[in-house]
């Protein structure tokens with residue numbers, strides 16, 4: 001199953017993972033269980049099984065084809081078939097006059113702190129804006145997730161609000177800071193949506209700040 005999206009940055013490759021990578025996805029989440037527990041929603045049943053990930057990856061391809069979501073796996077560039085070292089997911093696509101999606105992400109604990117997620121998101125957002133024609137990407141974080149807040153600020157996201165009891169995370173309903181980034185080159189809705197073919201984006205340069 002070939003990925004319809006392949007984005008390359010200086011250090012990373014971002015793509016919709018084939019079903020064959022289910023084991024690598026599972027290994028990523030098992031390896032980072034403690035690292036992600038404070039930040040991620042409760043895991044659905046079967047989350048730590050390969051069967052769950054086979055089904056999830058199949059759905060990722062269907063969701064992209066149906067213009068519902070773009071869920072990207074991160075790997076070291078030049079190591080196809082290797083470890084999954086992070087995820088960058090754009091979900092809840094809304095088209096029409098809104099042209100918006102919600103961003104979520106996480107990185108392998110061993111890779112945190114060297115600017116990798118900035119590199120990944122910057123390139124992925126260029127794809128969302130320039131190739132898929134979105135106008136707005138929204139991302140929300142726990143107020144005490146300072147690293148995530150710093151990352152979003154550096155990417156150019158603006159704080160738009162503060163939502164009480166917004167998501168159920170780590171055993172309780174938690175407040176979130178609401179942020180968004182709008183396309184610096186706005187276009188009318190119904191622009192450049194194209195799927196079904198590989199769209200390599202190489203050497204995406206800095207876009208914000």
Ligand SMILES: CC(C)(COP(=O)(O)OP(=O)(O)OC[C@H]1O[C@@H](n2cnc3c(N)ncnc32)[C@H](O)[C@@H]1OP(=O)(O)O)[C@@H](O)C(=O)NCCC(=O)NCCS
Nearest residue numbers: 039105106107112113114115116117118140141147148151
């Ligand atoms: C949030 C998370 C994705 C950040 O990953 P990351 O790759 O470290 O983030 P960045 O790309 O912003 O890297 C920036 C860090 O690398 C450092 N860095 C080192 N070399 C760098 C370089 N060449 N370029 C940029 N930053 C560099 C920066 O100083 C910065 O450190 P700081 O965060 O202590 O200020 C990661 O911590 C994570 O997975 N957390 C758990 C899950 C989570 O919080 N998800 C988000 C929920 S809202």
